Amino acid sequence: MQFAKVVGHDEVKSRLVTSANEGRISHAQLFLGPEGAGNLAMAIAYAQYLFCENKSLDDSCGLCSSCIKIQKLIHPDLTFSYPVAPRDKIKEPRSVDFISEWREAVIANPYIGYQEWIEHLDVENKQGLISVHEANDILGRLSLKSVEGGYKIVIIWLAETMNAPAANKLLKIIEEPPDHTIFLMVAEDYEQIIPTIASRTQLVKINRLNENEMIAALVKMHGLEHQAARHMAHRANGDYNEALKLIRNDESDADLNQWFLLWMRACYSGNVGQIVEFTNNFAAESREKQKGYLHHSLNVARECLLINYGDRSMIHFEGKELEDLGKFAPFVHLDNAEEFISKLSEATYHIERNANSKLLFTDLSLSIQGILHKKN
Numbered sequence: 001m002q003f004a005k006v007v008g009h010d011e012v013k014s015r016l017v018t019s020a021n022e023g024r025i026s027h028a029q030l031f032l033g034p035e036g037a038g039n040l041a042m043a044i045a046y047a048q049y050l051f052c053e054n055k056s057l058d059d060s061c062g063l064c065s066s067c068i069k070i071q072k073l074i075h076p077d078l079t080f081s082y083p084v085a086p087r088d089k090i091k092e093p094r095s096v097d098f099i100s101e102w103r104e105a106v107i108a109n110p111y112i113g114y115q116e117w118i119e120h121l122d123v124e125n126k127q128g129l130i131s132v133h134e135a136n137d138i139l140g141r142l143s144l145k146s147v148e149g150g151y152k153i154v155i156i157w158l159a160e161t162m163n164a165p166a167a168n169k170l171l172k173i174i175e176e177p178p179d180h181t182i183f184l185m186v187a188e189d190y191e192q193i194i195p196t197i198a199s200r201t202q203l204v205k206i207n208r209l210n211e212n213e214m215i216a217a218l219v220k221m222h223g224l225e226h227q228a229a230r231h232m233a234h235r236a237n238g239d240y241n242e243a244l245k246l247i248r249n250d251e252s253d254a255d256l257n258q259w260f261l262l263w264m265r266a267c268y269s270g271n272v273g274q275i276v277e278f279t280n281n282f283a284a285e286s287r288e289k290q291k292g293y294l295h296h297s298l299n300v301a302r303e304c305l306l307i308n309y310g311d312r313s314m315i316h317f318e319g320k321e322l323e324d325l326g327k328f329a330p331f332v333h334l335d336n337a338e339e340f341i342s343k344l345s346e347a348t349y350h351i352e353r354n355a356n357s358k359l360l361f362t363d364l365s366l367s368i369q370g371i372l373h374k375k376n
Contacts, residue, residue, distance in 0.1 A: 001044045001071060001110060003059045007221075007240050008213030009038060009206060016046050016204070017058055025050070026202040028174050028183040030159070033206030035188055036239030040157055041110040042206060043184045044070065047078055047153045050182070066148070073103045076147035079154045081138060083114070083128030083161040087121065092133045111241040114158060114188075115287065115352050125354050130162040135169035142173060142181060152181045159185040160192035167194040175200050208238025222247060234316040235299050242295065245288055256296045257321050261328060263297075267368040268331070275365045283357040290357055294348045300325065301341050304332040333376040340371050 003013045019025060031039040045060070048070040052060035060067050069075035080102060084093040095102065098121060105112055105120045112120075118128050138154060146152050156162070162170075174183050174197065185201055187193055209217075214233035217240070218224045224232065224247075236243035266274035282290060306315050307322075307329040317325055332340055347364045351357065 001041060001048055002062045002067075003042075003045045003049065006038050006041045006045050007217040008209045009042065012042065012204065012206060013045075013058070016042075017049060020046075020050060021057065025182065027177050027181065028185070028201045029204050030185040030187060030193075030198065030201035031204045031206055032187050032190055034208055034239065035113045036111055036236070036241035036243075037206045037208050038111060038240060039186045039188070039206045040106070040112070040155075042204075043155050043157075043186050044106075044110060047155060047184065050151055050153065051075060051078070071107075073106060077150065077152045079138065079141050079152075080157065081130055081134055081154060082117070082157040083130055084134070085118070085121065085123040085126035085128045087123045087126075092131070094134045094137045095130075096137060109241070109244060111244065113241050114161075116241075119287070128158075128161060130156065130159075130166050132163070132165040132169055135166040138170065139173065142178060146180065150180065152178070153184060154182070155184045155186065157186045159187045159197065160189050162194060162197065164194060167197050171196055171200075209240055210238070214238065214240065214243060218243060218247075231316060235296060237295070237299070245292060254321060256293070257300065257317075257324060259293065260297055260300050261324060263365070264328060264331070264368070264372070267365050268372045270369055275362065278365065279358055279361045282361045287351060287354075287357075290351050291348055294344055294351065298341060298344050298348070301332055301337065301344065304329040305337055308333060330376075331372050335376050336371045336374040340368065343367050343371065 003017070006013070031043045033039045048060045048067055049055055051066040051070060053064040053066050054061040060070075062071070066075060070078060073080070080099075081095050082102060084095060084098050086093055090097050101120055105117060109116075114128070118126075121128070142152060142154070173181075177183065183201075185193075185197070190198060211230075211233045214236060215226065215229045218229035218232055219226060222229075232243055232246050235246060263278050266278055282293065285293075303315055303317060303325060306312070307326055315322065343364060347360055350360055
């Protein structure tokens with residue numbers, strides 16, 4: 001993957017290529033940022049730049065033997081480590097046991113999130129982690145000489161899923177690796193990374209994509225009209241992976257707004273029959289679509305606050321959609337907005353962790369009923 005194909009983050013790209021060209025390459029780096037920001041994509045692009053045989057001052061060539069191998073995720077001196085779980089007869093899983101699934105998933109979407117990866121692995125509700133068996137495998141690989149005589153690079157995706165025994169096993173080699181060995185950690189939650197590992201890395205901060213970066217990418221790479229890209233970028237809130245899901249689901253803002261307003265009406269009135277119907281329909285959808293509904297609800301809540309108190313030039317809805325939301329907006333105010341947004345965020349968090357969607361959505365709907373009745 002070339003830097004040119006990583007959305008946004010021009011300053012980060014510039015710092016990475018400059019340090020590489022000046023020979024200032026840290027042996028352990030942490031690419032830290034939220035899901036959908038491009039942490040993994042950036043780490044892969046950086047690895048490709050280091051391996052490239054004909055690199056320019058700002059990017060890999062994309063055409064040499066090394067670049068082609070990286071793009072297929074088959075370079076012999078590039079090792080990937082990622083959370084896995086037992087499946088079928090694999091009782092002590094390692095990344096190499098799932099390398100075919102990894103290549104398929106990441107080539108299709110280098111912005112992939114944890115939940116999508118676990119679903120792709122088909123390991124039911126088991127938690128993915130990087131275990132001591134994986135650590136032993138990494139040590140074994142690094143004990144061998146470089147196949148192509150250059151760098152040996154290990155990309156550890158979601159380093160926060162590494163357990164303590166694995167971290168203890170890898171600690172020494174991360175601190176004092178063999179010559180030309182580089183660890184690129186990719187993580188979303190710094191607080192969940194084992195401190196002895198995090199403290200030995202150089203931080204590469206990857207922020208959420210800004211709206212202009214997102215719009216430009218959606219127009220250029222997916223052929224969206226500017227207005228459609230603008231709406232989608234707003235809904236994705238800096239998460240490019242979320243934007244890709246929205247494209248796949250292909251639901252318009254108008255449809256989602258209609259769904260949201262009908263749901264709010266059922267909650268406010270306390271119509272149990274309608275809430276049960278909404279709950280059953282919600283539970284019948286895929287996890288990704290359920291998250292999409294909740295993400296859109298969060299966006300609408302923020303738009304309501306802008307309608308009530310903010311700069312109207314920042315509002316992303318217009319026409320009939322804005323008119324309809326304007327009628328609901330007074331029900332989201334300073335005395336209940338924080339609780340309203342918190343409940344939606346909590347629901348999204350639990351959906352991502354395979355909560356019972358019927359119980360969750362019922363509880364959420366009843367909680368929202370009370371929140372909407374709070375007076376300003």
